[in-house]
Amino acid sequence: MPLNLFIIGPSGCGKSTQAKLIAEKYNLTHFSTGQILRDEISAASELGLKAKSFIDTGNLVPDEIVFDILITNLAKINNQDFILDGFPRMLSQGQFIENYLTSQNQPLDQIIHLDVSFEEIQARRAARGVEFQDQNRTDSTPKAIAARQKFYDDNNGLIMDYFQAKDLLFRVNGNRPIEPIFEDIEKKVNSLPKN
Numbered sequence: 001m002p003l004n005l006f007i008i009g010p011s012g013c014g015k016s017t018q019a020k021l022i023a024e025k026y027n028l029t030h031f032s033t034g035q036i037l038r039d040e041i042s043a044a045s046e047l048g049l050k051a052k053s054f055i056d057t058g059n060l061v062p063d064e065i066v067f068d069i070l071i072t073n074l075a076k077i078n079n080q081d082f083i084l085d086g087f088p089r090m091l092s093q094g095q096f097i098e099n100y101l102t103s104q105n106q107p108l109d110q111i112i113h114l115d116v117s118f119e120e121i122q123a124r125r126a127a128r129g130v131e132f133q134d135q136n137r138t139d140s141t142p143k144a145i146a147a148r149q150k151f152y153d154d155n156n157g158l159i160m161d162y163f164q165a166k167d168l169l170f171r172v173n174g175n176r177p178i179e180p181i182f183e184d185i186e187k188k189v190n191s192l193p194k195n
């Protein structure tokens with residue numbers, strides 16, 4: 001049965017690492033809205049140019065741009081068997097994708113939320129050191145990081161409440177090493193009715 005998963009959490013929580021592991025294990029296409037946007041910027045596309053100033057300042061890229069690239073990418077894989085990393089970041093995005101997937105007869109399977117405290121993220125950043133910051137990213141400045149955290153703090157509760165009420169949310173303690181986090185996610189995914 002086709003499977004669609006979403007992984008969200010604060011910036012720097014390790015969601016891309018988990019998304020890659022999940023994609024490999026369940027044979028899913030891994031999409032990251034942040035990475036797709038960075039690729040659009042590298043390609044100097046019209047969408048990329050529109051998105052760049054939002055990304056560089058740690059702000060959310062407007063929905064119409066994100067929805068456009070998302071639907072284009074999902075359509076390429078018939079809207080099935082994917083894990084989407086970094087989406088939804090606002091309740092409007094969650095409702096949009098839920099409705100879209102339902103309209104494609106691929107109802108949303110699960111949103112995985114990595115619970116990681118801001119203190120833990122700061123400690124990981126300090127341990128990695130500034131020189132290790134992702135070469136490919138122009139938004140690793142303290143100001144952009146703080147802006148991303150604020151968007152997360154402002155929006156995350158609403159997203160979690162909405163999907164929790166529909167029993168579509170799995171929260172996992174992300175203040176741990178990669179392996180035990182992944183094991184918990186695996187158990188959850190294996191227990192989904194489709195698997």
Ligand code: AMP
Pocket residue numbers: 011032033034035037054055056058059060061062066085086087088089093139148
């Ligand atoms: P990320 O790689 O997930 O940390 O995303 C990097 C940046 O891309 C974010 O700070 C936003 O500017 C933009 N972005 C990524 N995903 C979304 C989204 N779902 N909605 C709006 N903007 C996004």
